[in-house]
Amino acid sequence: MNIVVVGLSHKTAPVEVREKLSIPEPQCDRAIAQLCSHPHIEEVAILSTCNRMEIYAVADESENGVRAITQFLSDHSKLPAAYLRQYLFVLLHHDAVMHLMRVSAGLDSLVLGEGQILAQVKQCHKLGQEHKGVGRTLNQLFKQAISAGKRVRTETSIGTGAVSISSAAVELAQMKVQNLAACRVAIIGAGKMSRLLVQHLVSKGAASIAIVNRSMERMQELAKQFPEGDLHLYPMTDMMQVITHSDIVFTSTAATDPLLDRAKLEAVLDPSQHLMLFDISVPRNVDSDVNELSYVQAFNVDDLKAVVAQNHEARRQMAMEAEALLDEEVDSFETWWRSLETVSTISSLRDKVETIRVQELEKALSRLGTEFAEKHQEVIEALTRGIVNKILHDPMVQLRAQQDIEARRQAMQTLSTLFNLESAKQKTV
Numbered sequence: 001m002n003i004v005v006v007g008l009s010h011k012t013a014p015v016e017v018r019e020k021l022s023i024p025e026p027q028c029d030r031a032i033a034q035l036c037s038h039p040h041i042e043e044v045a046i047l048s049t050c051n052r053m054e055i056y057a058v059a060d061e062s063e064n065g066v067r068a069i070t071q072f073l074s075d076h077s078k079l080p081a082a083y084l085r086q087y088l089f090v091l092l093h094h095d096a097v098m099h100l101m102r103v104s105a106g107l108d109s110l111v112l113g114e115g116q117i118l119a120q121v122k123q124c125h126k127l128g129q130e131h132k133g134v135g136r137t138l139n140q141l142f143k144q145a146i147s148a149g150k151r152v153r154t155e156t157s158i159g160t161g162a163v164s165i166s167s168a169a170v171e172l173a174q175m176k177v178q179n180l181a182a183c184r185v186a187i188i189g190a191g192k193m194s195r196l197l198v199q200h201l202v203s204k205g206a207a208s209i210a211i212v213n214r215s216m217e218r219m220q221e222l223a224k225q226f227p228e229g230d231l232h233l234y235p236m237t238d239m240m241q242v243i244t245h246s247d248i249v250f251t252s253t254a255a256t257d258p259l260l261d262r263a264k265l266e267a268v269l270d271p272s273q274h275l276m277l278f279d280i281s282v283p284r285n286v287d288s289d290v291n292e293l294s295y296v297q298a299f300n301v302d303d304l305k306a307v308v309a310q311n312h313e314a315r316r317q318m319a320m321e322a323e324a325l326l327d328e329e330v331d332s333f334e335t336w337w338r339s340l341e342t343v344s345t346i347s348s349l350r351d352k353v354e355t356i357r358v359q360e361l362e363k364a365l366s367r368l369g370t371e372f373a374e375k376h377q378e379v380i381e382a383l384t385r386g387i388v389n390k391i392l393h394d395p396m397v398q399l400r401a402q403q404d405i406e407a408r409r410q411a412m413q414t415l416s417t418l419f420n421l422e423s424a425k426q427k428t429v
Contacts (some may be wrong), residue, residue, distance in 0.1 A: 001042060002062045005096040006069040006088060007054030010110045013087035015302045019283035020077040021053040024254060032133035035072055040064040043135040045128035049120050050282035050301055051110050058137045062092050097333055101326045104149035107319055111168060111308050113158035118149040140336055148329035155325060158318040166196035168304040169278045173248055174204060176276060181205035186246040189253035190218040193280055197250050202229045212239045240268045250278045251285035261287035271295050339400045345412040346396050348421040357384050
């Protein structure tokens with residue numbers, strides 16, 4: 001079995017490509033089932049966020065596994081595989097393991113050290129388990145990656161003052177207007193990203209914030225979290241009316257199609273009114289054609305890179321400290337991974353030697369006579385077990401410790417041949 005990851009991120013693909021590959025949570029079960037039905041894929045986990053879409057898999061053959069995943073992404077996005085490949089990255093084995101560790105630690109994020117990605121990795125793991133995509137190998141990998149993400153955040157200061165996508169959007173808005181507190185602000189959506197938007201807007205002095213969402217209950221929960229903020233709640237049916245009374249609008253919903261486009265805005269906005277739109281959703285909530293209106297300025301997640309760059313250099317040294325910790329976590333996982341491959345051979349060898357020990361012990365005890373055997377059986381039993389364990393100890397330790405994949409497999413084959421383990425397995429079956 002081989003670990004592979006195929007995907008794209010803010011580093012390799014623009015938002016207009018990323019949004020086509022996005023897989024919302026309700027569609028995860030079907031996507032995982034489809035991928036796991038492929039004869040070369042054993043396990044699958046899907047990490048889909050605003051900045052990345054990555055499929056982690058355990059495949060019996062790397063090349064066929066990568067081909068199957070690439071074709072799935074092409075079918076899902078309706079983009080030709082030949083076109084899509086220019087944006088995809090493929091990582092195998094050690095590189096795939098290290099990549100997930102870095103993602104979980106926030107080292108591969110647009111915002112270096114951001115904390116939200118760790119929660120997203122946890123959710124990816126949870127969904128993979130719920131939908132029967134995550135098996136023994138990916139379960140261990142994700143547990144180790146989540147542990148690594150927590151460790152990096154507790155043992156380094158990379159997360160100190162780290163901005164999120166939401167806070168970067170608020171920072172960009174503050175750069176574009178002279179006085180954020182004097183602006184009429186609206187947020188479309190009431191999820192986690194919106195909660196962070198409210199948090200940062202309130203901290204920047206935003207005096208009045210309109211929240212628009214389908215669920216009134218979620219908006220009320222959001223309002224309770226910020227009693228110090230002046231939040232006004234509106235149903236989605238009032239969205240366009242709210243926008244006409246706003247200077248700045250942030251959009252953060254799970255909608256798969258744009259909520260706003262040129263036609264909708266042109267129908268309600270006065271050309272003398274200037275509107276700024278900050279869309280931090282993937283798929284995008286705001287169609288790119290709104291930029292054709294001279295009185296509308298629209299920004300998406302890719303426009304946040306300049307803001308993020310200001311914070312990046314200060315965290316580079318912290319990231320180097322984090323990389324050293326991740327090397328340890330990768331070594332720990334790969335020790336487990338190597339031992340997993342040797343389990344079958346070691347188990348077969350131990351079973352065969354134990355069978356021989358028991359047979360020879362019974363012969364010896366029968367020759368020693370009933371009285372002697374009953375009196376000393378426990379001692380003789382312990383003696384034979386001790387001899388077997390001592391003989392098997394070094395081969396097992398060396399086999400588990402062998403880092404070279406081909407050398408380890410050759411050693412297992414040699415043991416299997418020398419001790420005729422395949423024959424022993426067939427007899428057992």
